[in-house]
Amino acid sequence: MLDRHTLAHLGDSPRIRGMIPHDRAALSALADLAHREYQAGNYELAEHHCMQVWHQDPENTSTLLLLSSIHFQCRRMDKSAYFSQLAIKQNPLMAEAYSNLGNVFKERGQLKEAIDNYRHALNIKPDFIDGYINLAAALVAFGDTESAVSAYATALQYNPDLYCVRSDLGNLLKALGRLDEAKVRFMNWVCAAPFALDWTPFAALVPSRITGPVKSCYLKAIETCPTFAVAWSNLGCVFNAQNEIWLAIHHFEKAVTLDPTFLDAYINLGNVLKEARIFDRAVAAYLRALTLAPNHAVVHGNLACVYYEQNLIDLAIDTYRRAIDLQPNFPDAYCNLANALKEKGKVSEAEEYYNTALSLYPSHADSLNNLANIKREQGRSEEAIRLYLRALEVYPDFAVAHSNLASMLQLQGKLQEALRHYREAIRISPTFADAYSNMGNTLKELQDVSGAMQCYQRAIQINPAFADAHSNLASIMKDGGNLAEAINSYKTALKLKPNFPDAFCNLAHCMQIVCDWSDYKERMKKLVSIVHEQLESNRLPSVHPHHSMLYPLSHAQRRRVASKHAALCLEKVAILHHPPFRFMKRQPNQRLRIGYVSSDFCNHPTSHLMQSVPGLHDRSRFEVFCYSLSPDDGTTFRAKVNREAEHFVDLSTIACHGKAADRIASDGIHILLNMNGYTKGARNEIFALKPAPVQAMWLGYPGTSGSSFMDFIITDGVTSPFHLADQYSEKLAYMPKTFFIGDHAQMFPHMRNRIIIESAEEVAGGLRTTDSSMVACGTDIKPLFSVGTLREMIYGGRITEQCGSTIKEVPYYIKVHILTVPSLQPVREMIRVNAASCTLNNVVLQNGFTTQQTQSRASAGEEIPGNIIITSRQHYGLPEDAIVFCNFNQLYKIDPSTMKMWVEILKLVPNSVLWLLRFPAAGEANVITAAADFGLQNPHRRIIFSNVAPKEEHVRRGQVADICLDTPLCNGHTTGMDVLWAGCPVVTLPLESLASRVAASQLYCLGCPELVAKSPEDYVRIASKLGNNREYLHAIRAKVWKLRETSPLFNCRRYTADLELLYERMYQQYESGQPEPVLDTMSVIVSVGCSGWVVFEFFSLTTNSTALRCIESTASSQAGDLGAFKTVETRVGLTKKKNQHPVELITPNFSGSLSTETCQSLAARQEVGVEGDMTFMNWQIQRLWEQLRQSASR
Secondary structure, eight states, X not given: OOOOOOXXXXXXXXXXXXXXXXXXXXXXXXXXXXXXXXXTTOHHHHHHXXXXXXXXXXXXXHHHHHHHHHHHHTTOHXXXXXXXXHHHHXXXXXXXXXXXXXXXXXXXXXXXXXXXXXXXXXXXXXXXXXXXXXXXXXXXXXXXXXXXXXXXXXXXXXXXXXXXXXXXXXXXXXXXTOHHHHHHHHHHHHHHOTTOSOOGGGGGGOOHHHHHHHHHHHHHHHHHOTTOHHHHHHHHHHHHHTTXXXXXXXXXXXXXXXXXXXXXXXXXXXXXXXXXXXXXXXXXXXXXXXXXXXXXXXXXXXXXXXXXXXXXXXXXXXXXXXXXXXOTTOHHHHHHHHHHHHHTTOHHHHXXXXXXXXXXXXXXXXXXXXXXXXXXXXXXXXXXXXXHHHHHHHOTTOHHHHHHHHHHHHHTTOHHHHHHHHHHHHHHOTTOHHHHHHHHHHHHHTTOHHHHHHHHHHHHHHOTTOHHHHHHHHHHHHHTXXXXXXXXXXXXXXXXXXXXXXXXXXXXXXXXXXXXXXXHHXXXXXXXXXXXXXXXXXXXXXXXXXXXXXXOOOHHHHHHHHHHHXXXXXXXXXXXXXXXXXXXXXXXXOOEEEEEEEXXXXXXXXXXXXXXXXXXXXXXXXXXXXXXXSOOOOOHHHHHHHHHSSEEEEOTTOOOHHHHHHHHHHTTOSEEEESOTTSTTOOHHHHHTOOSSXXXXXXXXXXXXXXXXXXXEEEOTTTSOGGGGGGOSSEEEEOSSOSOOOOHHHHOGGGGSEEEEEEHHHHHTTOOOOTTSEEEEOSOOGGGGGTSEEEEEEEEEEEEEEETTEEEEEEEEEEEEEEEESOOHHHHHHHHHTOSEEEETTEEEEETTOHHHHOHHHHTTSSOOOSEEEEEGGGGTOOTTSEEEEOOSOGGGOOHHHHHHHHHHHHHSSSEEEEEEOTTGGGHHHHHHHHHHTTOSSHHHHEEEEOOOOHHHHHHGGGGOSEEEOOSSSOOSHHHHHHHHTTOOEEBOOOSSGGGTHHHHHHHHHTOGGGXXXXXXXXXXXXXXXXXXXXXXXXXXXXXXXXXXXXXXXXXXXXXXXHHHHHHHHHHHHHTTOOOOOTXXXXXXXXXXXXXXXXXXXXXXXXXXXXXXXXXXXXXXXXXXXXXXXXXXXXXXXXXXXXXXXXXXXEEOOTTOOOHHHHHHHTTOSOOSOOTTHHHHHHHHHHHHHXXXXXXXX
């Protein structure tokens, strides 16, 4: 709304005295000329003429008013005020002078003074229409919108034909949400001035039922006078209101052709071209308008909007600033300038301009909405929601605000409420593509995949260039396994929006999944750069914490990625205003209450690993609660945990995180275990509310939470060595052997018994029998003994091992039963035709390839198979006499460096193949291509793919592979346990992340450290030695087969007992009130199994030295009392490189004494003179010591 500048009529000054008639006529003519120059915008000439008149007639108030207006238009506010005040001095009852003075105050931002002057003018002259109009504009800026409505209405009472006033009033009523009243005003306006220059501001209010009569009126006018430009322009407005864009453009263009000086038609043409996104022509129309009116602030503002849409942000900013210079009380321009500054990353400046717009017009809905967006990005969610609600209070049909509010509610987990606002946004604006896309995200979170896909597709249908919708559609396709389509959609999104971090990082993950390593180094470089930039600018990274292990990010970056997601959880629960939980002191002899929280108490790898643990706890000391975040899937996994845990609580029916946390707190849990981390189904918001005094990460997620609300991560000294502790936000709680466990002994006991089957005719033909060619297994294999000739073969060999300070050869031999039958033709025919079973001498043998069809529960691992099952290399197209290397992980765990090592191994072991899974199938061709690129000949023959199999077959078929090659980037965790239970050795190369070190931990626990490589070259050496040295391979396979039964790796009962000791120490540390560790302090609890625990603290003695101190020990062993472990300390100085500070190690004295000499030689020893469980603890102490030494030497 523009200010009205009031000029007095010519020749009405009663104070001109004594002038001869011809002089008076000349002055009147000169004053008239000054008025005409002013109206034409020639302000300097107008001023010149006025000054001539004023010098001859100083008391002419009309001239003073005109001079006031001229200086106002030239932005010379002081001079404008001077001439207004001079006019008032000469005529204190001159209302127009007070009005003009009010305009000056308004421009200076002195709204109260402006309003006072307008009201004084109206007291003098109650029918002064311009005074009411200016008063209304000032009241709007002042925030008194109701008084502004009254002022506009009073002006219309004096002159109902003021269609421009009707326009301003209608806009104000529309902004206030009084739409029905606004429509009435609009109808009165159209009736009063059907050929008025512009009613575009009301286009959105044109009821469809009245556009017909209005259109007829204009058509009749054009028929009567075809050159009537105003009628052509107004008809264009009608067509624009009816969304007939091309007809609107045609009529506006006709109007400017008929009248090249028709300013409003050029503006309308620019507006409609802008809305149609025909930006070049819109710019031309606006520039033409500016040649007619160079100081038209609104046109500058609209032109800037077009520059913004063209991504000419700097030019847009300059143009917005020009609009503001011309009209400082222009809230739209301030708001749009803020948008452009925000796009340039100048967020604080943008926030300042949004606030400026709101100071001018507190009900400016766009500024409220956009300021809310900034608050949201700053993590100030409550302020954002308040501003969105305020915008909707001002303008209830503000579709964008509904959509933005919905997205905030979605982040807070209020999904149904979010859906309501998205649907309201779409009701208001049926072609609102963003609302459809965002509603799709909400439906996806509600597991309504079909509904989400429909929303994304509708968004793309509305706006084919909508990059976000393409990216969202790609994500739902990716989750559904449609990777080819997902990759295409991500690429489309990036073509439309090249700087699109989410789409790029998701595309990178898709390509990792299918092993597409084209431009791999550049892709990784860009991804790391994106994450770095997002972290530095305090934004949520586009890389998910669970995927961060796949990329070359630093420890600090991975931890910060997790921390941002943890902060998001805190933000979601902050709006609950949930009071902190208070914890009762544990009573003497009270059982320790343990709570396991997981969405995976179902048919899931996590349950396959730990389903027996809840039932194995000592109920005299522990009370176990299992909290399920997912509904019952009807499997025996769920039933077993439900049955064996002392308490089982289904939290999936409690959607509110606060209420779920209340439920846990009401059970008085002492230690709460997070088994999900950032995997699917997680509800970290529950942990963010801290419903238990001690909270720990355990088993289900291979990384840090990055949070302040998780106290511990249960791990071990191999998986999380001290020198890599900086990647964890939690304190480290070490298990004595490995933090990993497998329930394979209970799930797959039939794989304890196996018979190798050979054919007499094939042996006679020269085929060598191995323990991996054709295997029969079952809980009862005795019926097979009658089928052929059974013999025992001693299988294995001697392995050189280091035991303490000595090196010796250790024998590893096992007995293998070999059944020789006259012919395997019935078995091979069963496999060839994929029959369910066959018989040998009336003994039924089940085809191991068809268990899913014949025994569904057994195939899933829910039941133990009752039949004898045959597993053969023939099932999978594997050569009978070759060395079969395998890897059964998902293909995303392979990277180019891993493939390079594998190809080198295949080259060094000529008669070998690599057996992989189509996991997914889309990756097979890329793996073959990559192998060829690394120089592998005949890759289609050397790399063999199989389909993903049901759980039981997946584990069992590992028996027909010789060696498993682990993926260093991210190890096989559950898969590693699967192949080890099958008796297949695993070669691994631990890197630095938790996910890359699990296999090493498993192998150390199993007792096979020789399979853990120290470098890529060592990895290739170990694998090729196994492949080329049959005797050594047999010895290692015999060792794995034997140790899987005797080591702690698959011993759930022993694992649970060790876990209980660790729980006790974790809770005792909480009870003791030990202070939280700071950055330079790291507490490590080392559980030592049946012997107790030792607690070490790594801390800084001074700024330049580090120490390792034993805080506490309860360790004892059968060899003697180790109580001294707690009371005696020995300080040992380590020699460091020149110019480096010394490092002190404070170490415990145990087993009598640990002298300085012993300490110094500890680094060269495997163990320190204590047998039994203490051996592994001493080995961990040695590792900690060595890691600290290495850390210091760096």
